[in-house]
Amino acid sequence: MIVLHHLDNSRSQRVLWLLEELALPYELRLYKRDPQTMLAPPALRQVHPLGKSPVISDGEVTVAESGAIVEYLLDSHGNGRLRPPPGTPERRRFTYWLHFAEGSAMPPLLLKLVFDRIRGAKMPFFAKPIAKGIADKVTASFIAPNLEAQLRFMESELATRPWFAGDEFSAADVQMSFALEAAAARGGLDARYPQLQGWLQRIHARPAYQRALDKGGPFRLLG
Numbered sequence: 001m002i003v004l005h006h007l008d009n010s011r012s013q014r015v016l017w018l019l020e021e022l023a024l025p026y027e028l029r030l031y032k033r034d035p036q037t038m039l040a041p042p043a044l045r046q047v048h049p050l051g052k053s054p055v056i057s058d059g060e061v062t063v064a065e066s067g068a069i070v071e072y073l074l075d076s077h078g079n080g081r082l083r084p085p086p087g088t089p090e091r092r093r094f095t096y097w098l099h100f101a102e103g104s105a106m107p108p109l110l111l112k113l114v115f116d117r118i119r120g121a122k123m124p125f126f127a128k129p130i131a132k133g134i135a136d137k138v139t140a141s142f143i144a145p146n147l148e149a150q151l152r153f154m155e156s157e158l159a160t161r162p163w164f165a166g167d168e169f170s171a172a173d174v175q176m177s178f179a180l181e182a183a184a185a186r187g188g189l190d191a192r193y194p195q196l197q198g199w200l201q202r203i204h205a206r207p208a209y210q211r212a213l214d215k216g217g218p219f220r221l222l223g
Contacts, residue, residue: 012054020208105179
């Protein structure tokens with residue numbers, strides 16, 4: 001039996017969604033963040049040394065990291081579903097977007113989250129203008145341009161097909177969901193990007209996505 005160790009408001013939501021898309025039997029173990037620090041509870045370290053989510057257990061096998069979990073589930077339980085055939089252009093795009101999600105899309109979003117928090121952090125009054133100035137400069141000179149470039153690139157990619165790998169929905173779309181929902185929440189994904197907004201509407205309308213929300217509880221990206 002697959003066990004998903006599910007932390008609220010985290011990347012494990014997309015693993016839960018993938019399990020629903022594949023219609024696999026699984027057990028859901030829920031973990032709550034510390035309300036003060038918003039960190040994962042110590043109990044997750046009993047599952048994996050880093051104490052982070054998502055993590056799945058499948059018999060004697062424990063797998064961490066979203067991309068590795070996606071590949072494991074498709075390899076072990078996918079039966080050819082949600083992944084294009086090897087050697088096709090769709091498969092190459094699938095592999096690209098599977099890795100793009102965390103390798104390229106998430107770093108500037110995480111930087112934006114960090115520097116936004118610096119602006120609002122408690123500190124001595126004399127340090128506040130300095131911290132805000134540094135945060136504003138880094139955001140304007142590095143973070144915002146990178147976010148805009150990536151959003152334009154993703155928008156152009158979806159102009160010729162409905163899903164990231166091609167004409168068919170795939171696990172690459174599942175993997176991309178966290179980054180694009182984060183971009184919609186705090187990264188500038190707005191009406192300037194109608195293809196990306198349409199893609200978000202399509203994933204939100206999927207029955208498996210909605211079932212995952214029902215089972216995992218309310219999903220709110222940390223801001």
